[in-house]
Amino acid sequence: MTAESAALRPAVHRFAVDVPELELADYQRAVRLILRHPLITAAWPDERALPRVRRFAATLRRDLAEAFGYRLELHGSTARLVRAKDHLDATQPAVSRTGRPFDRQRYAYLALCLAVLGRAGIQITLGELADSVAGDANRITGLGLDPDHGPDRRAFVDAVGWLEERGVLRLTDGSSAAWASDPGAGEALYDIARDVVFALFRPVRVVQHVESVSALLDRAMTSSGNAERRQAAQAARRAVVESPVVYHADVDPVVANHLRGSALAADLARLTGLRVERRAEGVLLVDIAGFTGERFPGTGSVAQAAVLLAVEMADRVLDPDGRRVRRLVPPDASGRQQALVGQIDAGLPTATLVRLDDTDPAEPWTTENEDGPDETDAASRLPFITDSFLRTAVGGILARYGSAFGAQWHADPDRLHAEAVALLERFGAVTTVPGGVLVRPLVGRYRHTVAAVKPRAATETLF
Numbered sequence: 001m002t003a004e005s006a007a008l009r010p011a012v013h014r015f016a017v018d019v020p021e022l023e024l025a026d027y028q029r030a031v032r033l034i035l036r037h038p039l040i041t042a043a044w045p046d047e048r049a050l051p052r053v054r055r056f057a058a059t060l061r062r063d064l065a066e067a068f069g070y071r072l073e074l075h076g077s078t079a080r081l082v083r084a085k086d087h088l089d090a091t092q093p094a095v096s097r098t099g100r101p102f103d104r105q106r107y108a109y110l111a112l113c114l115a116v117l118g119r120a121g122i123q124i125t126l127g128e129l130a131d132s133v134a135g136d137a138n139r140i141t142g143l144g145l146d147p148d149h150g151p152d153r154r155a156f157v158d159a160v161g162w163l164e165e166r167g168v169l170r171l172t173d174g175s176s177a178a179w180a181s182d183p184g185a186g187e188a189l190y191d192i193a194r195d196v197v198f199a200l201f202r203p204v205r206v207v208q209h210v211e212s213v214s215a216l217l218d219r220a221m222t223s224s225g226n227a228e229r230r231q232a233a234q235a236a237r238r239a240v241v242e243s244p245v246v247y248h249a250d251v252d253p254v255v256a257n258h259l260r261g262s263a264l265a266a267d268l269a270r271l272t273g274l275r276v277e278r279r280a281e282g283v284l285l286v287d288i289a290g291f292t293g294e295r296f297p298g299t300g301s302v303a304q305a306a307v308l309l310a311v312e313m314a315d316r317v318l319d320p321d322g323r324r325v326r327r328l329v330p331p332d333a334s335g336r337q338q339a340l341v342g343q344i345d346a347g348l349p350t351a352t353l354v355r356l357d358d359t360d361p362a363e364p365w366t367t368e369n370e371d372g373p374d375e376t377d378a379a380s381r382l383p384f385i386t387d388s389f390l391r392t393a394v395g396g397i398l399a400r401y402g403s404a405f406g407a408q409w410h411a412d413p414d415r416l417h418a419e420a421v422a423l424l425e426r427f428g429a430v431t432t433v434p435g436g437v438l439v440r441p442l443v444g445r446y447r448h449t450v451a452a453v454k455p456r457a458a459t460e461t462l463f
Contacts, residue, residue, distance in 0.1 A: 013266075014066075014270075016028075016271065024273075026274035029273070030060060031289045033045075039079075041078050057076050060072055068234055077193070079198075086239070089242070091425075091426045096161060097161045108143055109155055112137055113133055113159050117169075118198075124169075130147050169191070171190055171419075172191050174189050175188055208354040210351050211348075212345050232257075237268060240264070241268070244292070249330075302423055305397055305416055310424060310449075310451075311449050314445065328381055329380060329381055330381075330382050331431065331433065340455070383439040384438055398410055398416070
């Protein structure tokens with residue numbers, strides 16, 4: 001075969017094989033949509049989302065199962081992506097309409113609301129829902145629900161608002177705001193979308209039989225070499241689309257091998273329309289289409305402070321004239337995961353635990369054949385930046401770009417420092433440790449960033 005004939009031969013793809021090239025962009029938009037919003041209803045995230053997914057339902061179901069091990073289910077006016085999880089992720093909490101991350105109380109009320117709606121009829125008032133949830137919550141030690149108690153009522157309203165946004169509850173009469181202000185002064189009547197309730201509340205395990213949250217993680221075991229390679233490839237693709245950046249050191253060696261290969265980049269480009277950027281330390285999916293809900297760099301004071309802080313850290317690490325930066329071995333990923341498992345399991349109601357006779361107690365979450373980084377290996381060490389340097393850097397940023405930050409940030413620079421570091425950690429740029437942070441390779445992308453202040457508009461911007 002000549003080079004010319006090889007170039008003219010059409011590429012062979014494993015995914016979207018039956019999608020015409022003229023419709024490929026629409027298909028990729030549908031893939032990005034269902035990956036970003038695992039639950040899609042007639043109203044969530046907008047009225048155009050569900051038709052886009054239904055248009056390619058058969059191909060999506062096949063490709064998502066083969067590429068990621070996910071299961072796409074469609075019921076009535078609802079599409080639900082059931083994802084396989086390889087590890088716990090604390091960076092994507094449910095949030096209220098006001099942007100407040102859910103805490104244990106709000107998650108508990110959300111689960112109890114779904115349980116009540118699952119056994120309710122086609123309509124329910126907000127007061128009836130609150131009474132039923134309170135009846136269940138008050139039987140749980142340490143939870144409870146008193147609608148006349150302000151913090152309890154606000155937490156319950158946040159859970160109901162989450163359900164309203166996604167179309168589980170549709171307001172038909174009254175006002176939920178009036179009830180939220182004073183339960184005795186108003187009432188609200190809701191229609192219940194039973195297909196959405198069914199899609200949301202259908203656990204594959206009886207909760208009373210779950211002895212640890214780690215039992216809900218994906219642990220497929222196979223004896224076939226081909227099946228193991230397929231599962232490792234799926235885990236690699238899942239890691240790239242679910243995490244801002246994936247470092248080879250943070251995953252199993254067999255998964256890292258797939259991350260280094262060219263097939264992964266080609267597969268994800270075909271599926272999502274996004275480009276995979278590969279470096280020696282890891283890979284990331286370049287978001288040029290608004291794939292993720294939160295982007296970095298982004299807009300707003302915290303996001304822009306985080307970029308400028310990354311520049312400061314990169315300059316400190318690479319400064320040839322400065323004092324040498326201390327390097328430390330990063331915390332073991334499995335140890336951090338185990339700590340998160342322990343925090344979640346601390347809320348497990350052991351009094352209702354029912355252990356099945358034919359099952360053994362759940363073993364603690366571990367990563368097989370994973371040894372921590374060798375402390376003698378200098379390549380595994382990361383630069384350590386102290387909290388004092390970060391606070392000084394934030395103060396310098398506020399002084400240099402004062403007009404770009406609101407008065408509330410100048411009055412509370414420690415809060416800006418804390419939120420900027422938290423954002424950097426969510427995107428895999430740093431790892432917090434006692435006394436400071438460890439700088440990860442992603443920070444190097446921003447070491448040549450040049451900032452220019454523009455006049456402040458109604459919304460906060462920096463660049």
